Amino acid sequence: MEKKPLQDANLAVGYVAKRSDVNVSTLHFYETKGLIRSWRNDGNQRRYKPDVLRRIAVIKAAQKMGVTLEEIKLTLDTLPQSRTPNKNDWARLSTQWQAQLDEKIAYMQRLRARVEGCIGCGCLSMSSCPLYNPNDILGEAHSGAVLLEKD
Amino acid sequence: MEKKPLQDANLAVGYVAKRSDVNVSTLHFYETKGLIRSWRNDGNQRRYKPDVLRRIAVIKAAQKMGVTLEEIKLTLDTLPQSRTPNKNDWARLSTQWQAQLDEKIAYMQRLRARVEGCIGCGCLSMSSCPLYNPNDILGEAHSGAVLLEKD
C-alpha cells in the first residue's frame, strides 16, 4: 500500500522524492541551493511540509521553460514566507516565466525564418550570406539560449 | 590593415577566429572534436581552407537552434569529403536542423499553453493540477526526446 503523508503533514525525503519523481540527492541539492526547505526530526532526518511538492513541480516546470535554478530561486524568494502560498502567488510566478518563454519562442521563430531564408539564398558569398554575418537579428535581444535536454 | 586570405587560400587560425568571431581556443577545441580540419605549415601552425568559415557559421547556427556539438558533428560528417560542399549540401543540413527546431518550437508552445491553463486552474489540488501531473502533454509526441525528464 502506498505510504501516505501523516495528518500532521511532515513528509520524509524518500516520499517527496518518489512523489515528485526526482532523486533524493536532487532534493538535498535543491536544499543547499535554497530552493526548498526542511526541518529535522530527532534522528536528524529531513521532514517537509506538503507544499514542497508544489514547489518542486513549479521548479521543474520553470526548468522546462528554460529558466535557470538561480532565476527560479530569485522568483521563489518573492513568495510570502509567513503563510503557505496560494493560487495567486503561484499564478504570479507563472506569468513571469511565461513572458520569458514567449521571448524564447519568438527568438526561435526568428531563427527559423532566417535559416529558411538561408536554404534558398546564394549562400556561397561570404559578404552577403546571413549565415556568415549573423549579427543583426540573432545576436541581440535574446535572453539566454534555450537548452532543451534529451535523456 | 586587415589581413586578407591569400589567393591560395590557406588561412591562419587567428584570421579564422577573428572572421568567425570565436576564440582561437574554440577552434582548437572544435578540431579535437572533429568538427573542423586543418593542416600544418612548416612551423607547425594550423592552416585552413576558406570553407572552414562556412563550417563554423553553420556550427554556430545549429547551436543556436539547440543542436549539440555531437549531433552537429554527425551531420557534418555526411558532407562530401571529396569536394568542397556546395549550396545543396548545406541546404540539406539546414533542412534537417530546421525540423528539430520546429519540434522545439512546438514543444514550447504546448508548454506555454499548459502553463497558461495552470494560471487559471484550481491548482491547489495535487490530484488534478497539471503542474503536479505533467506526464500527458509534455512527455509525449517528442520523437525520441524526453525533455528534461528522467526515467
Add this chain to the structure above:
DNA sequence: ACTTTACCTCAACCTATCTTTAGGTTTTAG
C-alpha cells in the same frame, strides 16, 4: 637584428545541474 605578436601543446579550470560513492546512523518490518 630585435621585438612584438601570433602560434604551439598540455593540463587545469569554469559553470550548471546534478549523481555517485563511501562510511556511518536511524527507522521500520518481521
Add this chain to the structure above:
DNA sequence: CTAAAACCTAAAGATAGGTTGAGGTAAAGT
C-alpha cells in the same frame, strides 16, 4: 531483537562546451 531499508554528510565525478595559464616556438614589423 535483528536485519533491511531509509537516511545522513562530505567529497568526488559526470557532462557540455568551452576558457585560462604556463612555458616555449614561429612569424612579422621596423
